[in-house]
Amino acid sequence: MQPIVTPQQMAGLDRYAIETLAIPGLLLMENAGRGIADTAVQMIAPSGNRLVHIFCGPGNNGGDGYVVARHLRNQGYEIELFILADREKIKGDGLINLQILEKMDQKLHFGLPQPAGLKKPGLIIDALLGTGAKTPVTGAFAQAVELINEMDAPVLAIDIPTGVNAETGAVEGPAVKADVTCTMALLKSGLLWPPAREYCGEIQVKDISLPHQALQALPADQWLVEAADAAARLPLRRRDAYKNQVGSAAVVAGSLGFCGAAALSAAACLRSGAGLCYLAFPASLNTVMAAKLTEVVLWPMPDHDQGFLTEEGLKTVLTMINNQHACAIGPGLGQEASTCQLVYSLLEQLTLPLVLDADGLNICSRNTAALKNCRADRILTPHPGELARLLNCSTAEIALDRASAARYAAKMFNAVVVLKGGPTCIAAPDGRLYINSTGNPGMATAGSGDVLTGLIVSLLAQGLNSLDAALTGVYVHGLAGDSAKQQFGEAGMMAGDILNKLADALMTLKGY
CATH class of the missing domain: 3.40.50.10260 (YjeF N-terminal domain)
Incomplete structure (x- = not known):
């Protein structure tokens, strides 16, 4: 580096x-x-x-x-x-x-x-x-x-x-x-x-x-993440590998009106190399999810046609998650009171590697003790607004010194923090900071962060530690965005384009 x-x-x-x-x-x-x-x-x-x-x-x-x-x-x-x-x-x-x-x-x-x-x-x-x-x-x-x-x-x-x-x-x-x-x-x-x-x-x-x-x-205590750094960390598959060996991940996501966020994360998880991805989502959205996702294993959770996850499904969700290698919580989840309680209970009981994004972070901003007390190795992936809510400050204050804000949050929550933006930086709890070298303004589009969440949880499930999964995931995500820019330009790029370029990005780095 x-x-x-x-x-x-x-x-x-x-x-x-x-x-x-x-x-x-x-x-x-x-x-x-x-x-x-x-x-x-x-x-x-x-x-x-x-x-x-x-x-x-x-x-x-x-x-x-x-x-x-x-x-x-x-x-x-x-x-x-x-x-x-x-x-x-x-x-x-x-x-x-x-x-x-x-x-x-x-x-x-x-x-x-x-x-x-x-x-x-x-x-x-x-x-x-x-x-x-x-x-x-x-x-x-x-x-x-x-x-x-x-x-x-x-x-x-x-x-x-x-x-x-x-x-x-x-x-x-x-x-x-x-x-x-x-x-x-x-x-x-x-x-x-x-x-x-x-x-x-x-x-x-x-x-x-x-x-x-x-x-x-x-x-130094800061580094620029470049191609060789990401390539060296990508997991390799054995010639006799089967799907349970190459990573199984759970994604807890989705609510009425936000099916896309859950679908993008789950699809990105598979496209990034995980052998299996299980999506826990409100059962009333099953028709939509089944149409969007063919390869993802769907876990429709009872929601009484309300369109959001509730604490009622905690036991079932825990059982399913604990059989996986890693879990992501948050994309399109919503912030209903019962959904918040479900997230707090999951944080209290989960011990496998975890990615928290979007509403998972917004929910934790209401109860930061739940995040601090979580026993799992965790990666937080906020944009500046979400980090501002977690730290109880303004987005403008985050923008003044994004490196210091990311480091402060990483130490406070004892987590790897991925502060998204141009550029995205990755902060470790011990103060180390990594700045990504890929990506472009076209990636400032709805759903881009959901793709990143699925990518990172996939790498966690494949055995990378939290820091390596974060900095490698961010680099690959940016590289896919750069590839999408070549085809669609910055203004015309959508999150699905980034998702569809993940395989190209991985092949570029791996060479196969």
Whole structure:
């Protein structure tokens, strides 16, 4: 997995490399600048315009900009360097690289340029503030951001676009809209979260020769889930396998008006590799479910034609569930009082691996003690609104720092938490966080989450532990969504399209 770090963690890694491993900071800056210059050359090539505007701030981000300027100048590019800092305030490695440029007779402009006097560049490089900035940009920096955005030229940001919070991805004021962002050594957490993703463009990680010993000494606690990570966790079938050996799952779902949610989850469970799926649902919906689902084993539970599950069926449901390998509760379940009591009783008595989604989570938000006291290994799959109800806060508060919210919930409920969104993140109770790399906005469609629930419970039933089932399920779900996008586009995609692409996604990862 590709490690992800916060700005504070990256600063610690830099210090370790410099102070413990005796690697000069000047060398790290040189490596960074050389790599960025390579990307700059590629970005300039299509236009043939060899004029480059580089905006530098007072710190090391500006120092990287000076190194880039030198390498580009050495290759014959015309450099206009705009420095938003007093000369005497530039220190350390940045100052050394600035002095080199001065000795090369590079013309320096201290302060903002006048837009009317600027020639159109082939590339603009943002080396203003970098990952250390935490507050919204103001004054000359805000003016520089506006100028960069107004110029009709490609933009390359160093480490992170100015104005974007490198830890949370928040944008609270003016921010550079980059076409490419070159980040140093490791992915920064803020690059992956909204709204930052709309400002970063293509993200490239530049090797600065940071030794592995640094990350071993100061290990990351966030990772990006990629294809190899999911493929390595997918269960393999024996040549002599039969259906009871490859996973049997129960899904407790459905109510009047929400048959589709139950059907999508149950079908996704089978499509993701489980040998058997049993669906417990209100008996009055049997005609609809029988028409929708051919391969799923149906458990119509007595509901007195009310269209929702009741605590009356608890004993029967428990007996059926306990004969399976895993269980999912919640899609389209409804929140009638008797349904709530059924869910609370199930949580009290179940011990097999469990996925809670949708109304299963909404019901638990009324009685979080039932969720906390559950003895089963459990995976919670909320969207931000459902998580807000569980944590008794607003959706806006969740959106401010989704990573922290997911981690907090995972610790509070001692569960793996899958916080759905763009991107989806998976939090473990011990604080580890995984960010998914697949998926697209077309998956923001009714029923998409129900497909994910069926996929995850299928992987649980096939023997994966809760964390592996969650991060693998999320990756496969996103990959299926990406495949559906190729056929239907984002606007035309439906949950059933994602369901129908699950097999393609699994074949892509498994190779058969």
